[in-house]
Each structure stands twice: as C-alpha cells, then as structure tokens.
Amino acid sequence: MSWSTAREIKAQLLRLWERGELLRDLLSGEARFPLRQSVKGPTSAEITDRFEAVRLWAAELADLPPLRVEWRDVGHRVHGAQRLPACIWIDSADDALAWLGKRRERDRFADLIATTRGQCPDVLPWLEKRPLQALTLAGDWPQLLAVVNWVAAHPQPGIYLRQVDIPGVHSKFIETHRAVLAELLDLALPVDAVDVGKTGVGQFAARYGFRDKPLRIRLRVLDPDIRVFAGLACPDVTLDADSFGRLALDVTRVIITENETNFLAAVSPNVSSSGQLIAGNNNYPSSVSGVGTDYLEIRQLSVENGEMFTEADIQTSAKVCVIGKTIQDNLFPGGEDPVGRIIRFNQVPFRVVGVLKSKGYNSMGMDQDDVVLAPYSTVMKRLLAQTYLSGIFASALTEDMTDNATDEITEILRRNHKLKESDDDDFTIRSQQELSTMLNSTTDLMTTLLACIAGISLVVGGIGIMNIMYVSVTERTREIGLRMSVGARGVDILSQFLIEAILISITGGIIGVIIGCGASWIVKSVAHWPIFIQPWSVFLSFAVCTVTGVFFGWYPAKKAADLDPIEAIRYE
Numbered sequence: 001m002s003w004s005t006a007r008e009i010k011a012q013l014l015r016l017w018e019r020g021e022l023l024r025d026l027l028s029g030e031a032r033f034p035l036r037q038s039v040k041g042p043t044s045a046e047i048t049d050r051f052e053a054v055r056l057w058a059a060e061l062a063d064l065p066p067l068r069v070e071w072r073d074v075g076h077r078v079h080g081a082q083r084l085p086a087c088i089w090i091d092s093a094d095d096a097l098a099w100l101g102k103r104r105e106r107d108r109f110a111d112l113i114a115t116t117r118g119q120c121p122d123v124l125p126w127l128e129k130r131p132l133q134a135l136t137l138a139g140d141w142p143q144l145l146a147v148v149n150w151v152a153a154h155p156q157p158g159i160y161l162r163q164v165d166i167p168g169v170h171s172k173f174i175e176t177h178r179a180v181l182a183e184l185l186d187l188a189l190p191v192d193a194v195d196v197g198k199t200g201v202g203q204f205a206a207r208y209g210f211r212d213k214p215l216r217i218r219l220r221v222l223d224p225d226i227r228v229f230a231g232l233a234c235p236d237v238t239l240d241a242d243s244f245g246r247l248a249l250d251v252t253r254v255i256i257t258e259n260e261t262n263f264l265a266a267v268s269p270n271v272s273s274s275g276q277l278i279a280g281n282n283n284y285p286s287s288v289s290g291v292g293t294d295y296l297e298i299r300q301l302s303v304e305n306g307e308m309f310t311e312a313d314i315q316t317s318a319k320v321c322v323i324g325k326t327i328q329d330n331l332f333p334g335g336e337d338p339v340g341r342i343i344r345f346n347q348v349p350f351r352v353v354g355v356l357k358s359k360g361y362n363s364m365g366m367d368q369d370d371v372v373l374a375p376y377s378t379v380m381k382r383l384l385a386q387t388y389l390s391g392i393f394a395s396a397l398t399e400d401m402t403d404n405a406t407d408e409i410t411e412i413l414r415r416n417h418k419l420k421e422s423d424d425d426d427f428t429i430r431s432q433q434e435l436s437t438m439l440n441s442t443t444d445l446m447t448t449l450l451a452c453i454a455g456i457s458l459v460v461g462g463i464g465i466m467n468i469m470y471v472s473v474t475e476r477t478r479e480i481g482l483r484m485s486v487g488a489r490g491v492d493i494l495s496q497f498l499i500e501a502i503l504i505s506i507t508g509g510i511i512g513v514i515i516g517c518g519a520s521w522i523v524k525s526v527a528h529w530p531i532f533i534q535p536w537s538v539f540l541s542f543a544v545c546t547v548t549g550v551f552f553g554w555y556p557a558k559k560a561a562d563l564d565p566i567e568a569i570r571y572e
Helices: 006-018 021-028 044-049 051-062 095-101 105-117 121-129 131-136 136-152 173-174 178-188 201-207 240-247 311-315 327-332 376-384 399-416 431-474 477-485 491-526 534-562 565-570
Strands: 035-038 066-074 079-091 216-220 236-240 264-279 283-291 303-307 319-324 342-343 350-358 372-375 390-395
Touching: 006 021, 006 095, 021 095, 021 105, 021 121, 021 131, 035 121, 044 051, 044 342, 051 079, 051 264, 066 342, 079 095, 079 390, 095 105, 105 121, 105 131, 105 136, 105 342, 121 131, 121 136, 121 178, 131 136, 136 173, 136 178, 178 311, 236 240, 264 327, 264 376, 264 399, 283 327, 283 376, 311 376, 319 327, 350 372, 372 376, 390 399, 431 534, 477 565, 491 534
Parallel strands: 283 372, 319 350
Antiparallel strands: 035 079, 066 079, 216 236, 264 283, 264 342, 264 390, 303 350, 319 372, 342 350
C-alpha cells in the first residue's frame, strides 16, 4: 500500500525538527504554520478492490488530534460518492511539537532565547545556527553566558584562566567548553579583542588574551664537564621553553624520560562506513569516515566553505559532516550551497557544516575529493553501533622523526594491550615511508616489465627494418651499380640507405606518438583519469627511432656500399 500514513507525515515533521527548523523559527520569526502536507490516496481501482481498507485509512487520518484534514469528494461508479483525505493541515507549531513530543524541548529553547536576549544578545545568531546543540548545553548555558559577558567586559585580560573570578564558574568548566566558548566569544567580542592568528582549542587562551602557563622543561646534565650556566654545578635545571630553546650545549646524546610521546604532532581516531548518500532527488554511493578534529592537519586538508566540526560535536555525537567537492557536485549538481543542508546516509540525517578544498586525484588515481568526514563518536554510535576504533591516524613532527614516532606508538599500544615481551604485536603500524617503498617497488617492477616489452618491440621492429632494407638493396642492385659507375662512392651509397632506414623508423615513431597521445586523450575523456604527457618523452622516442634505424639499417647499407659495380650492373 502506497497511501500516505500518519507515520510518514510525522516523519516529515521529524525531519524539520532534526534540521533545527522548528526551533529556529522561534528566532527567525518565520511563519511556517499552518503547514500543508500532501496526501497520496488510493486509486479508483483500489477503492473498488479494497474498500474496507480505504475506509479504515481515512478514519485513521481523521482521528489524529493535532491534524486538520482537508477532504475531497470522489464519485465512484460502484460505491457512489465518497469523501477522502486530500491533504493534512497542521495549524500551529504547538500542534506539531505536541505530536512529536517536543514541547518541553521547545519551552527549554524559548527560555534559552529569553535568557540570551536579556544577558548577551550578541550570541543569538549562534542559537539560531545550532539550536539542537544549544539544547544539550541548556544546563550550562547561564555559566557560558557569564563567561562571555566577563570576557566582553575585560577584553584581553592578560591573566590565567584560573584567575577568572565568576560566581559558579571554575577554570575546569572553561577548559571543558573551550570549543563552544570560542564560537560565542567570536560573536560577542570586537575584532581587535581577538587574535585571529591563534586557532584551535589548544590556543583558546592566547586567542582571547589570557596567559598560558609557561612550558617548563627540567633537564639533567650527566656529563660533569658540561655546565648549563657558568659556575653552576647543579645537575638539575628547570627552564621555560624559550630559555631552553636558546641553550647551546655541547651534547651528542639526549635521553627523554618525562613524556610518553615526544615525536607526534597530531592524532585522530578513524572509523568508516559505506553506503548511499541521499540529498533530495540525488544519490551517490560513498563512505563516511569518522575522524577527530586533527584529521585535517594530518592529511593536509583545509575547509574552503563553512567550518570543521568541533570537539563539542564529538562529545555530543552530533550528526554533522564535512564533504568533499565530488560529493558536492553529485548531491548538489545545481550549484547550490550545501552548507546547512541535510544529507542522509543509510537513513541517518547529517547536516553539512563545511566543504573541503579540492585536492584532485592522488598518485594511485583515487579521487581525494570523494570524502565525507563526521565525528568519530557519531559514526560509532549511530552508524556502526560499535565501541571500538578501526584505526588511528597520526603524524610525526617531521619526516625524520617517523621511526621514533612509530617506536613510541608501538610501546604505548603494547603496554595498553598488556602484551608480554614474547608476544607478537596484535596491531599493525603503516607509515608513509613503507607505503612509498611498496609503491616504488611496484613501480620499478612495472618499469622493468615495460622496458623488456619495449626492448622486444624495438628488436622486432629493427628486424623488420633490416628485412625491408635487404629487399630494397636486392631490388635496386643495378641502380647501385649504375650510381657507382658514374662516380658514387661507397660512403654515398651507405648514407643513402642509412637515411632511408632512419626515415622508415621515424615514420613509425610518428605514427606511434599519434596513436599513444590519441589513446591517452580518449582515456582522459572517457574515464576522467588524470593524464600528463611529458614533452621530453616524445623527443626521446624520436631519438630512439633514429638510433634504431641506424643500428639495424647499417648492415644492409654496408652490403650495398660493398657491391662490385660491374657485378651489380649485370645483376638480373
């Protein structure tokens, strides 16, 4: 049965709620109601064959208390005049929220709006942008506003976060909600009170003028002949990071004992799920990768439009995502802005918050823009229903530190997995160096194979040229004798046939270049593979053709040059 049911109509309303539209209307003032929902009803044949089912269906829609049914009169040849639902009207937002069971959430959000209007109206755009996230923070909202108002009253305070004196707010609260506070403060503070060069949760304090606890480094010099400071023999020294960076010690070996990880720059969890992406009438098969906020730094990606999801989105398992250019082109072919739109992945709605800058294809021919990034907690809970990670992405501080970073990761994982020294690793670590080595070995093998094929082709082609020249010499023996009799030297005959051999090989080379370039263009047009023809390869092919013509044409030419003129003229 394809008739519209109350469940389907309710699902349409629920999608409005999941996009935050029903809450957003409280701020925007959009007059969405009364809302008309179309109804797909039975055909004339279905009324005849399933009259009782049709009657029950109409009664079910008519009995829904928050809905108003608009009827249409149908004249049926068997059952006579009938009244069937034509469409459903939801008269007010209150009726819609009551049907969804969201009136309490609406009231909480209205209280948030009233509180924000009274205390800090500058952050109302954030409520309009993230209404559902605001509901999850409703219990902490007064404290968040208190922090925003305090910083607005004391721009660039120049104190430590622990020195902020706000009743009911402690420094741990600020540390926990740095991601949300950063978005609120950017709206509430003037431009000159924000250091836009400081980004990320880790630079929250520096961005808004708070002091950071200086990094302290404790060191011990084991060699008694080395003095950190002149006249100071104390083996233990504690310095701030700047002072440590200015040290010029004559040491050859440094042992790090305090930190577990000293060579890692960023770490991101990873889970993924494959399925179908749907946006309106468009769909595209792809996969959703669950990652952390450091993933962009690790993979050298950047957001071109919109923003990256935050740590708060990860903590709340928010249904948000960042998409690549390929996903945008396939789901939104009309060129509309995808930011703020809803896409569905395996029936789970995701709100697009950003679009990645295009990176094109990699060296393996894979599309790097065919990507959807979401908080890893969301993918684990809402898509995969699992409590473990599929993998972890990490990047070293520098390329030279890759091996050290690998050793650190191995040590930490073995300890956390409670492996004995005799146990093998129950995990696998792959670095870009290993992948590059594997790729290079494969490339070298393919190069050797192609070189062998090319060598065989050259030999076969050269033999063909040699046979052609032998036939030419044989058929033109009398011509050769006649030329010698009128004064042509052996070197002249040799040059003539060598030039002919070279012309034959170069002609074959031209045909090969045309066929090769044409085939490459066809592959690029049909398969959309990135194709690049290097000019030097074309010139090299002509050089090889010339050498091949000289090498295989020399012997027949030499035989022609050594002919006896008298015998050649008598040749039949």
